[in-house]
Amino acid sequence: MDNKAQVSIEYLLLALFGITLAMVAAMLIDGISAVAQTAQGRILEYRSQTIASMLRS
Secondary structure, three states: OHHHHHHHHHHHHHHHHHHHHHHHHHHHHHHHHHHHHHHHHHHHHHHHHHHHHHHHO
8 A cells, every 4th residue: 555655646746746846837938939039139130220210321
């Protein structure tokens, strides 16, 4: 009976580790997505400024 309890706890810990790993991955993806959106906004702004500068010349 003790062996079954140990296996259950091991599966519970493995599931907890998997859930924690998934949460950390989701948080990293969210952070990377925010950085990418900021970079995209800056690129679009620089592009608009460059086009405007070329049209003025």
